[in-house]
Amino acid sequence: MTERLPLMAGNWKMNLNHLEAIQHTQKLAFALADKDYEAVEVAVLTPFTDLRSVQTLVDGDKLKIKYGSQDISAHDSGAYTGEVSGPMLAKLKCTYAAIGHSERRQYHGENEEIVNAKVKAAYRSGITPILCVGEPLEVRKAGTHVAHTLAQLDGALDGVPASDAESIVVAYEPVWAIGTGEVATPEDAQEVCAAIRVRLAELYDGELAAKVRVLYGGSVKASSAAGLMAKPDVDGALIGGASLDADEFVRIVRYREQAVG
Numbered sequence: 001m002t003e004r005l006p007l008m009a010g011n012w013k014m015n016l017n018h019l020e021a022i023q024h025t026q027k028l029a030f031a032l033a034d035k036d037y038e039a040v041e042v043a044v045l046t047p048f049t050d051l052r053s054v055q056t057l058v059d060g061d062k063l064k065i066k067y068g069s070q071d072i073s074a075h076d077s078g079a080y081t082g083e084v085s086g087p088m089l090a091k092l093k094c095t096y097a098a099i100g101h102s103e104r105r106q107y108h109g110e111n112e113e114i115v116n117a118k119v120k121a122a123y124r125s126g127i128t129p130i131l132c133v134g135e136p137l138e139v140r141k142a143g144t145h146v147a148h149t150l151a152q153l154d155g156a157l158d159g160v161p162a163s164d165a166e167s168i169v170v171a172y173e174p175v176w177a178i179g180t181g182e183v184a185t186p187e188d189a190q191e192v193c194a195a196i197r198v199r200l201a202e203l204y205d206g207e208l209a210a211k212v213r214v215l216y217g218g219s220v221k222a223s224s225a226a227g228l229m230a231k232p233d234v235d236g237a238l239i240g241g242a243s244l245d246a247d248e249f250v251r252i253v254r255y256r257e258q259a260v261g
């Protein structure tokens, strides 16, 4: 069986200016030890304005924290006011770019076509997409959450070759769980994360599907992390609010030390 290194990624959303970002990253770096990084990959997804500061800190102090953006342009350069391109993010040595987060879909009209173009743009620049998928509350209530989420996955990966897709990270984030304090049960998370892996095997092959990390996101805290991570198809978490509290984020990274709640 393929060993998947768990990934705990903090999505700061539109929080922490570049000075606060330095302080926060230093606090994380101070708290995290080599053994933490052996057990878990740790990443922060910061506002664009923080990336240069975080890069300088990571490079200068040789930190093992990975970092990336919360979005990426579908275009590589040109007259796209306000956009930030893959080559620009690659120059800042970003490992990851979150793509298709529900807040981008909801507030910025990102549809499957745009998400697909952004996934391809990330790969053109050697950046690994953290592709966000997940259903809103009405879809969950209608019981069609698996089909809804898999349709988002299909759309995002349309025309993406296996040689790229094998490195993708998929984050299942039910919209009703984001920022609400209502975390999905481990069983709910497992149901959809497993379905995502099955679909990856159908779209590509079982070997690729076994390699891809599928995260859960939505109100994850230290108290819920161990229970979620106990599920076989949950390979980490995308953490919003709780990632802004360095102590809480470190506790999530050390989920193995928490009780399965």
Ligand SMILES: O=C[C@H](O)COP(=O)(O)O
Pocket (backbone or CB within 6 Å): 011, 101, 173, 177, 178, 179, 180, 181, 217, 218, 219, 220, 238, 239, 240, 241, 242
């Ligand atoms: O990207 C992170 C998700 O939107 C989860 O956010 P949250 O942990 O604040 O619910």
